[in-house]
Amino acid sequence: MRLREIALVAAREVRDALRSRWFVLAAGCFFALSLGLSMLGLAGAQRSGLAGFDRTTASLLNLALLFVPLLTLSLGGLGIAGELEDGSLAMLLSQPITRFDAYAGKYLGLLAAVSASILVGFGATGVIVGVSAGGGNVRGFATLVALTLLLGAATLSIGTLLSVALRTRARVIGAAFAVWLLLVYVSDLGTIGLTIARNLGPAQIFILALLNPVQQARVLGTLTLSQRLDVLGPVGVFGLDQFGMVGLTVLLLSVLVATAAAPLACGYVWFRRTPVT
Numbered sequence: 001m002r003l004r005e006i007a008l009v010a011a012r013e014v015r016d017a018l019r020s021r022w023f024v025l026a027a028g029c030f031f032a033l034s035l036g037l038s039m040l041g042l043a044g045a046q047r048s049g050l051a052g053f054d055r056t057t058a059s060l061l062n063l064a065l066l067f068v069p070l071l072t073l074s075l076g077g078l079g080i081a082g083e084l085e086d087g088s089l090a091m092l093l094s095q096p097i098t099r100f101d102a103y104a105g106k107y108l109g110l111l112a113a114v115s116a117s118i119l120v121g122f123g124a125t126g127v128i129v130g131v132s133a134g135g136g137n138v139r140g141f142a143t144l145v146a147l148t149l150l151l152g153a154a155t156l157s158i159g160t161l162l163s164v165a166l167r168t169r170a171r172v173i174g175a176a177f178a179v180w181l182l183l184v185y186v187s188d189l190g191t192i193g194l195t196i197a198r199n200l201g202p203a204q205i206f207i208l209a210l211l212n213p214v215q216q217a218r219v220l221g222t223l224t225l226s227q228r229l230d231v232l233g234p235v236g237v238f239g240l241d242q243f244g245m246v247g248l249t250v251l252l253l254s255v256l257v258a259t260a261a262a263p264l265a266c267g268y269v270w271f272r273r274t275p276v277t
Contacts (some may be wrong), residue, residue, distance in 0.1 A: 009105025017113035027117035034121035063222040069155040076159020077172035090276045130197040151217040157264035203239040209235040
């Protein structure tokens with residue numbers, strides 16, 4: 001591993017992402033939606049007397065769970081497949097760098113670009129809410145930002161695996177959208193269907209939730225905001241009962257980190273064997 005070469009490839013990825021219309025549009029939409037939710041949160045806080053950060057953090061959690069996987073799955077999917085398709089990856093690998101340098105640099109560069117867009121959106125929201133309302137659960141808001149970055153790292157690694165495996169833009173975009181639907185919507189409906197059809201117990205439902213990074217982030221984010229059992233849902237209630245607050249938090253964080261690392265490692269193994277000519 002050579003840090004200088006990885007940094008050069010990462011800087012190249014950041015420049016390419018910033019020139020990408022898709023990335024600029026997605027980052028702009030995230031920024032606009034964050035600001036819109038912050039203004040709605042402030043309006044609700046003035047009527048209800050709740051602190052601005054408390055209401056805004058709850059709104060942004062749902063936005064992050066919906067929007068960040070869509071952005072990262074698509075961006076990660078195009079990272080390698082696009083260059084494989086147009087031949088620019090072969091030109092990159094003809095330089096004095098290893099495949100690991102190229103693979104790690106591309107992932108880290110895309111992660112830096114996504115993180116920058118997330119931080120700009122949340123940062124602007126935090127400044128507006130802090131100046132206009134002040135107070136509230138600032139620590140919870142900061143935790144949500146860190147959790148969103150970790151979720152983005154996990155789903156970006158899944159997108160990178162799809163990019164290596166499918167090799168073309170059209171197939172990657174279709175697969176990324178299908179995975180996004182699976183993680184965000186279909187998994188909930190499928191879990192409900194399996195629970196009814198197979199009479200699943202709480203432990204089995206909890207295990208299914210651990211396979212989904214969006215569900216992991218949802219429970220972690222909810223724990224940050226509230227420990228009320230009616231807010232946590234059945235997965236959170238079971239986990240809290242079995243592991244306690246600290247144990248459940250550590251478990252979910254560990255699984256989310258593993259979710260980021262495992263697809264990335266599998267993608268590299270696949271990438272080493274992928275012909276680029």
